[in-house]
Amino acid sequence: MSRMTAPDEQRWNGNIHYHNLIAEAVGEADSVLDVGCGEGMLARRLRRSASQVTGIDLHEDSIELARAQSGDITYLVADFLGYPFPSKSFDAIVSVATLHHMDAVTALTRMAELLRPGGTLAIVGLARDVFPRDLAYSLAGVVAYRYHRIRKRDWLHPSPIVWPPPVTNREMRRIAEQVLPGARFRRHLLWRYSIVWTKPV
Template identity: 55%
Template structure:
């Protein structure tokens, strides 16, 4: 775990944002696209039961090795879109740098359906920039160089997809249509966040 505290990249930078959105009293959480399980292990400090799911066999194998026989963590090799999770069975669902691997409408709808009433989703994602995004793109370049003055970039082992199929503008629109009241924010380091609480009734 101490070694993990030194791991830094554009995704781990926003793990704290994810942790901060866990709803009070959450008993079960899901990390979509968990990779080798770093965020699952962080979530376990706050949630009694955490499931991580990923399509990549190598990543799941690494997650299992690093699990340290934690009975509160489960790692699933599979597609979160089709895996037979019970509907409305999670209090918290997160996805970091994974949503652009699937159709955004389908992915967000699936996460929405997996949430219990009152549950919270927190997506940290990537999207394509347009001309209007240039100022924040430039700021991200400068921020990246700044952080590298004190950190060594950790290259995660999971598969990547580039370029993202959706723009920031289209992701904002999709979120507004599927998740009324969702909060969409642009961030440095080429990321956005999307947070939403499922209505209780």
């Protein structure tokens, strides 16, 4: 079975592992924007409860794969930072493993602008570890990854990869606090962090 034909429920990797976190954070938001949607797996998951889901990504091949798998989601091949979405367009904005492809301050500011008052922003991202400060997190990530790999098949996504991330976890936390006052920043296993923020009404 190829990586593209594997059903969603049979896929796993360090990003997919946190799709539940994203889905629980946004709840039953009516309109959702998925920034850096790739081939649309998270968008398809969110469409189960949201009446409108828009996915946007610069990678044309991934968007073609996404469109081939779902006809009721709007997919755009475009630069999220420059696309002319109207201000306050979405009840929820999500993004997984995409923020480190952009300038984080610019991207978070744009997301906050597009979110309606009371809406939720939920991000899972990657930041750079600094040794020896982050050694414990890194080692725990290795153990967790090996544990999950014993039980699941690692699905290789088709999207471009940027490595290493340009900012550290400490810097990312500081940026989130600066741009999104009151945001919840958490470190996770598998070398990920999350940011969840509700826009003030």
